[in-house]
Amino acid sequence: MLVLSRVDLAVTAFSLILFSSLYLIKRRSALNALRGPRASSYLLGHEHDLRTKRVDEVLFQWSKEYGTAYKLPGCFGENVLVISDPRAIHRVLQESLQDYPEAADLRRLIKMIFGRGVLWVKGEDHKRHRRVLSPAFSMDHMRQFLPLFQSHVNYLSEKWDNALQGKSQTIDVIPWLHKMTLDIVGESAFNYHFDALEGKPNELTKALYDIEKLGEDSSPTITLAQAIMRYIPESVSSWQGDHFPMSTEKVIKRYLRLSTERAREVLKEAGLYLDHRTVDNGNDGAPAIGTGREKDILSILVRANWVEDPRKRLSEEEILAQMSTLIQAGHHTTGYTLSWILYELAAHPEDQAKVYEEIKQLRERNPEGFTSSEYDSMNHFTLVIKEALRFRPVVPTLEREASKDDVLPLEFPIFCKDGKRIEAVPIGKGQRIKVDISTYNRLQNIWGEDANSWNPKRFEVIDSSTKTKTQVGLFANLLTFSGGPKGCIG
Ligand code: HEM
Numbered sequence: 442m443l444v445l446s447r448v449d450l451a452v453t454a455f456s457l458i459l460f461s462s463l464y465l466i467k468r469r470s471a472l473n474a475l476r477g478p479r480a481s482s483y484l485l486g487h488e489h490d491l492r493t494k495r496v497d498e499v500l501f502q503w504s505k506e507y508g509t510a511y512k513l514p515g516c517f518g519e520n521v522l523v524i525s526d527p528r529a530i531h532r533v534l535q536e537s538l539q540d541y542p543e544a545a546d547l548r549r550l551i552k553m554i555f556g557r558g559v560l561w562v563k564g565e566d567h568k569r570h571r572r573v574l575s576p577a578f579s580m581d582h583m584r585q586f587l588p589l590f591q592s593h594v595n596y597l598s599e600k601w602d603n604a605l606q607g608k609s610q611t612i613d614v615i616p617w618l619h620k621m622t623l624d625i626v627g628e629s630a631f632n633y634h635f636d637a638l639e640g641k642p643n644e645l646t647k648a649l650y651d652i653e654k655l656g657e658d659s660s661p662t663i664t665l666a667q668a669i670m671r672y673i674p675e676s677v678s679s680w681q682g683d684h685f686p687m688s689t690e691k692v693i694k695r696y697l698r699l700s701t702e703r704a705r706e707v708l709k710e711a712g713l714y715l716d717h718r719t720v721d722n723g724n725d726g727a728p729a730i731g732t733g734r735e736k737d738i739l740s741i742l743v744r745a746n747w748v749e750d751p752r753k754r755l756s757e758e759e760i761l762a763q764m765s766t767l768i769q770a771g772h773h774t775t776g777y778t779l780s781w782i783l784y785e786l787a788a789h790p791e792d793q794a795k796v797y798e799e800i801k802q803l804r805e806r807n808p809e810g811f812t813s814s815e816y817d818s819m820n821h822f823t824l825v826i827k828e829a830l831r832f833r834p835v836v837p838t839l840e841r842e843a844s845k846d847d848v849l850p851l852e853f854p855i856f857c858k859d860g861k862r863i864e865a866v867p868i869g870k871g872q873r874i875k876v877d878i879s880t881y882n883r884l885q886n887i888w889g890e891d892a893n894s895w896n897p898k899r900f901e902v903i904d905s906s907t908k909t910k911t912q913v914g915l916f917a918n919l920l921t922f923s924g925g926p927k928g929c930i931g
Pocket of ligand 1: 560766767770778840920930
């Protein structure tokens with residue numbers, strides 16, 4: 442057994458401190474020239490503010506003062522680069538995607554919660570996951586889910602009608618919408634019935650809510666603990682997680698275990714095997730994408746995996762990890778977005794009246810339920826949805842880390858501390874970057890002078906002649922669904 446003397450320990454501790462300090466100083470120096478807010482605490486920087494305050498409002502304020510690229514003090518004096526400039530964002534999310542993975546501590550958390558699914562993998566592995574997932578997310582396949590979406594919406598409105606019983610009273614719509622989206626994601630993604638709107642007890646739902654409760658702890662200790670994890674090597678934290686998991690890790694692991702078990706059960710019930718053996722499709726075991734009994738995303742994914750080049754197929758663990766990924770990635774994002782759309786319609790009765798009229802006219806023609814082209818024909822509703830996505834993006838920032846030295850080009854030049862105007866920001870390896878979605882979605886240079894106000898009509902003009910040279914967003918040039926190859930698949 443290896444025994445370390447006091448001197449060994451002292452030298453090791455000293456080296457660690459020295460290297461960490463040099464590392465931090467290097468990271469800091471690359472951004473020295475940039476402006477940015479001052480931190481009142483060396484330990485917490487502004488990281489704790491971002492966890493406890495309204496992120497978008499804080500970021501709007503800073504970008505107004507410092508422009509579309511500035512430095513932000515993080516924990517332990519680290520400088521984080523915040524960008525809302527389209528050209529810089531394009532480089533990070535698209536042009537040099539492989540050089541800007543998620544920060545290592547975030548990747549560790551993603552792996553723990555979602556497993557080795559599409560959100561966690563990077564590089565060639567990521568391309569492999571996306572290729573196998575894409576048939577299940579094609580527009581044609583999504584259209585098949587319309588009746589499912591409509592039946593859940595009808596069920597929710599019945600519930601609201603019953604709750605109101607003709608009386609005027611207040612309903613907190615957010616939890617209801619989250620239950621509905623959980624039911625929809627469960628059924629469309631895995632043919633799995635959470636029955637959350639029914640209020641049925643479900644072990645997996647409980648595990649999911651237990652994870653969400655972890656995020657409610659807003660003490661500075663949690664902020665610091667998360668920051669310390671950045672300096673602990675992956676091998677050490679994995680070993681600790683496997684052998685001495687903390688209570689939070691136990692909660693997270695339980696969710697991943699349950700979601701994997703459920704995914705396995707669902708596939709077994711559908712007669713689908715992960716190891717390319719056979720399928721109950723009356724076709725001599727030959728795989729058939731998009732045919733067979735089950736149309737849910739997981740089943741389509743399994744079939745798509747069979748016809749993939751065997752060297753590029755997803756492993757069993759990778760397939761099962763998609764369940765935990767899709768539940769988490771699709772459920773709250775959609776629930777909060779629907780909540781914001783309803784909020785903005787309530788706050789703007791003139792838009793509400795127009796949308797109501799469009800729905801009424803379609804209902805008169807087709808009382809059974811709308812087709813996808815009928816949805817597309819609701820012009821004002823489409824404008825309202827785009828504006829709500831722009832104005833209220835539910836994922837306000839993305840975290841990335843430079844894996845090598847680089848220079849980020851800017852579309853909109855910024856001014857440094859010494860008054861110098863620069864058109865690019867040099868950054869060092871290991872630089873943490875915050876892609877500021879909320880601010881990008883409100884840049885006046887792109888969205889017009891009134892970018893900070895609600896105005897769905899802006900999209901009538903912007904769609905035909907966008908004001909920016911660089912397109913970053915997946916939909917309507919909005920950053921709400923991120924951009925590039927790692928942008929939202931759902
Ligand atoms: C309004 C609703 C939604 C919003 C605003 C949204 C937003 C986003 C954003 C910003 C990302 C990028 C995350 C990152 O790079 O760190 C993302 C990725 C992703 N989203 Fe969504 N999302 C929504 C709905 C959905 C739905 C319904 C699903 C599936 C059921 C889904 C599945 C995914 C997946 C799998 C990824 C990871 C993609 C990859 O890494 O290649 N999302 N989403």
